[in-house]
Amino acid sequence: MLPLRTVRGRLLLGIACQATAALAGVTPFIAVAETGRALLSGEEWLLYVVVGIAALPVRVISLTAATTLTHFADNDLQLHLRRELARHVSRLPLGWLSTRGSGAVKQAVHDDVGALHHLVAHALLDLVSALVIPIAATVYLVTVNPLMTVITLVPLALGFAFRSRAMRNVHVRMAEYHHATESLNTASVEFVHGIAVVKTFGQTGKGHNRFREAARTYGKFVSDWAEHVTPPLIRSQIVQAPLVALVVVLTAGTALSAAGLLTPADLVPFLVLGTGLSGPALAIGYSLQELRAGRAAADRISTVLATPALREGTGAAPVPISPARVEFDSVNFGYDAETEVLRSIDLVLEPGTVTALVGPSGAGKSTLAGLLGRFHDVSEGSVRINGVDVRDIPSAELYRRVGFVLQDVRLLNTTVLDNIRLASPEADEAAVVLAAKAARIHDRITALPDGYLTVLGDDVHLSGGEAQRVCIARALLADTPVLVLDEATSFADAESEAEIQEAVGELAVGRTVLVIAHRLTTVREADQIVVLEDGVIRERGTHDDLLAADGAYASMWTVTR
Numbered sequence: 001m002l003p004l005r006t007v008r009g010r011l012l013l014g015i016a017c018q019a020t021a022a023l024a025g026v027t028p029f030i031a032v033a034e035t036g037r038a039l040l041s042g043e044e045w046l047l048y049v050v051v052g053i054a055a056l057p058v059r060v061i062s063l064t065a066a067t068t069l070t071h072f073a074d075n076d077l078q079l080h081l082r083r084e085l086a087r088h089v090s091r092l093p094l095g096w097l098s099t100r101g102s103g104a105v106k107q108a109v110h111d112d113v114g115a116l117h118h119l120v121a122h123a124l125l126d127l128v129s130a131l132v133i134p135i136a137a138t139v140y141l142v143t144v145n146p147l148m149t150v151i152t153l154v155p156l157a158l159g160f161a162f163r164s165r166a167m168r169n170v171h172v173r174m175a176e177y178h179h180a181t182e183s184l185n186t187a188s189v190e191f192v193h194g195i196a197v198v199k200t201f202g203q204t205g206k207g208h209n210r211f212r213e214a215a216r217t218y219g220k221f222v223s224d225w226a227e228h229v230t231p232p233l234i235r236s237q238i239v240q241a242p243l244v245a246l247v248v249v250l251t252a253g254t255a256l257s258a259a260g261l262l263t264p265a266d267l268v269p270f271l272v273l274g275t276g277l278s279g280p281a282l283a284i285g286y287s288l289q290e291l292r293a294g295r296a297a298a299d300r301i302s303t304v305l306a307t308p309a310l311r312e313g314t315g316a317a318p319v320p321i322s323p324a325r326v327e328f329d330s331v332n333f334g335y336d337a338e339t340e341v342l343r344s345i346d347l348v349l350e351p352g353t354v355t356a357l358v359g360p361s362g363a364g365k366s367t368l369a370g371l372l373g374r375f376h377d378v379s380e381g382s383v384r385i386n387g388v389d390v391r392d393i394p395s396a397e398l399y400r401r402v403g404f405v406l407q408d409v410r411l412l413n414t415t416v417l418d419n420i421r422l423a424s425p426e427a428d429e430a431a432v433v434l435a436a437k438a439a440r441i442h443d444r445i446t447a448l449p450d451g452y453l454t455v456l457g458d459d460v461h462l463s464g465g466e467a468q469r470v471c472i473a474r475a476l477l478a479d480t481p482v483l484v485l486d487e488a489t490s491f492a493d494a495e496s497e498a499e500i501q502e503a504v505g506e507l508a509v510g511r512t513v514l515v516i517a518h519r520l521t522t523v524r525e526a527d528q529i530v531v532l533e534d535g536v537i538r539e540r541g542t543h544d545d546l547l548a549a550d551g552a553y554a555s556m557w558t559v560t561r
């Protein structure tokens with residue numbers, strides 16, 4: 001387990017202390033048993049009492065040391081992992097983050113690192129105790145009387161046999177359980193989301209059916225499993241009960257004594273220790289379960305840490321900021337080795353021009369535009385700004401040159417002011433207001449309860465179109481010479497659409513713009529239109545050129561009109 005390596009030394013020391021504590025925990029019981037044997041055989045017993053009492057502080061000290069060591073190790077591990085994950089995730093391609101979503105990052109950085117706490121600080125130590133205590137007790141009992149030890153262990157062995165029968169095919173069952181739970185979750189969410197629609201159309205019965213079916217499947221699975229698991233588990237609990245152990249020890253002990261195979265004095269250790277073996281032995285199962293959960297969390301963290309990071313540009317070749325000329329040179333790209341999403345893309349965006357990318361859904365428009373901001377790196381070829389490969393430009397420098405206004409608008413849970421100056425935190429309020437005015441959002445902001453200082457997200461929500469204009473204001477303020485614009489596919493209303501178009505017009509002035517156009521009506525004025533189909537450029541030219549060519553663009557245009 002990769003993440004545990006950093007604290008291995010302290011963990012091993014903690015395990016050694018816990019083993020000492022476990023031995024010191026068994027010692028008083030052995031001392032009591034030995035005192036009993038000595039008293040019955042008329043031998044010296046004081047030493048056993050002294051050893052039994054001396055074991056107590058040893059146990060307290062080593063237990064404290066073990067817990068302290070593992071908690072310190074856990075603390076350092078969590079800090080180390082969280083720093084490492086934060087550092088690594090910040091170097092991962094933006095595309096990885098948007099595909100995996102913040103959920104996966106939160107799972108690794110928060111939940112999985114938290115789950116390791118249990119593994120590092122507790123589960124390992126619990127397992128050590130669960131193993132050392134019964135082993136030490138058994139070794140001692142063997143020295144007293146091997147035959148009687150075997151008989152004492154019979155109920156324990158039977159219990160494990162029943163338990164392993166109950167757990168047979170547990171992996172298959174767990175997979176079925178997850179499947180049934182997932183279906184139930186999905187059906188519940190659909191059911192709740194669909195209530196309004198279902199009711200509107202008077203189809204209440206139908207809407208319930210899927211949910212009812214999922215609940216029935218889940219219920220049947222749980223009762224089948226319980227039916228299969230419960231009898232062997234109950235049998236195992238019965239045979240491992242301390243009372244059963246006591247009966248076995250007394251009966252076997254009496255029989256062996258009568259047969260001359262066990263002295264009455266030697267029965268004492270079995271009465272003291274033999275009846276308490278099942279508790280710690282049962283804990284082994286629980287500890288192993290905890291270890292498995294911790295291991296799964298560690299594996300997920302390792303997977304995130306093993307995701308290849310983007311190579312950070314060295315900045316060896318300085319890139320003049322403006323004007324910016326962008327070149328896609330023989331670019332090939334695939335999200336995986338099997339499928340190529342973009343092939344042989346050669347494209348130049350001249351400074352101060354607008355290039356519109358059009359094409360059917362899935363043609364690769366967003367992928368191509370994303371390469372400019374290193375959402376992913378090209379598989380072959382290069383993307384250059386003013387002659388310098390984007391992979392050689394340090395990311396902070398790159399994002400001073402390339403700005404994005406994407407469809408998937410993300411506003412932070414902070415003030416409107418800070419949202420607008422996200423990319424340029426040093427900007428003063430006057431500059432922010434200027435950008436907001438140009439983005440046609442100033443009036444809406446001043447109408448908010450605290451104007452520019454209104455915190456977005458809790459009680460105040462902007463409409464999709466308004467949020468988009470806040471992003472345009474942000475891009476205006478960032479003032480990057482290159483801009484990637486993912487045109488919104490849907491607008492709340494015609495007024496909002498007109499305002500967004502005006503704001504975009506302001507934004508495009510003097511910049512090198514690449515616009516992912518979803519509606520042809522908005523690309524007419526573009527300096528260059530690029531038709532992408534199936535990852536290759538089919539046509540390019542101005543609106544008039546392409547209409548005259550009477551190809552794919554011309555037929556798309558005819559369909560739209």
Ligand SMILES: Nc1ncnc2c1ncn2[C@@H]1O[C@H](COP(=O)(O)OP(=O)(O)OP(=O)(O)O)[C@@H](O)[C@H]1O
Pocket residue numbers: 095099335341359360361362363364365366367368
């Ligand atoms: N993160 C990803 N991982 C794997 N495949 C992806 C990923 N993103 C997109 N694809 C695939 O790459 C191809 C191009 O997708 P892309 O989103 O670039 O097309 P698009 O032209 O922008 O489509 P749309 O107009 O619907 O947004 C599609 O086949 C898509 O399924």
